[in-house]
Amino acid sequence: MSSTIAPAWGLALRSLRNIRRLPSAFVPALMMPLVQVIAFSGTFAGITVVQGFPTDRSVNWYLPLAVTMGSSFAGLGTGFAMIRDLQSGFYDRLRMSPAGRRSLLLGPFIAAWARALIAVVLVLIVGVALGARPTSWVAIPSLIAVGLGTATLGTGWGIGLAYRFGDMRAAAIMQLTLFLGLFLTDAQTPIDVMSGWLVPVATVNPLSRVLGLARQGFIDDGASWATTIWGLATLIAVSAATAMFAMAGLRRLDD
DSSP: OHHHHHHHHHHHHHHHHHHHHOGGGTHHHHHHHHHHHHHHHHHTGGGGGSTTOSOSOHHHHHHHHHHHHHHHHHHHHHHHHHHHHHHHTHHHHHHHSSSOHHHHHHHHHHHHHHHHHHHHHHHHHHHHHTTOOOSSTTHHHHHHHHHHHHHHHHHHHHHHHHHHHOSTHHHHHHHHHHHHHHHTSSSSSOGGGOOTTHHHHHHHOHHHHHHHHHHTTTSTTOOOHHHHHHHHHHHHHHHHHHHHHHHHHHHHHHO
């Protein structure tokens, strides 16, 4: 266990130190959810008058989306860092070190969780300043769970792609798939008030359930066990799938 935890912690600290050393690689990903919650809650402020919209505060609807997006990009950021390490040859030295393979995967996950918590806190501060008001005590625990969960799936997906491509092609795929996955949900409006082809797509998209979990405590419907269980189950399943994707990529790299 010590042969896994100690190297993983060292890799995570290295990643977090790079926030200070290379702010250009972290600040844009952190600013994106902040700009998003400001822009969406202001631009779409009138959406609350739509019949069936579950809150009278637009920021209450878009804040959880911004947290989910920001946490996901916190995970993808480890994928971007992995590409740099692969191209510089640093990762080859890590693979030749006595550190276990699990530590090479665990380190980026720990760093992503820390980055995600930063994003959650900052988005919450900005959201409250814009008028967001939780309607239930489950709001903050749900946001934290979604933040950590989406950081996990973002990390697995990001470093899995980095292992397979080894260059900036992986970065483009990471961002494109994340945006498509999140915006083909009920990100903008509830499914009940949608129309057209997006309705069945958003209904089957598992990330709609994740957003449902994130919005608990921010909408008038409040919290429910069904929303909690389905949201957590989806997060666990998708996160496990992307973690296995990353592990398979590392084994492929070793071969």
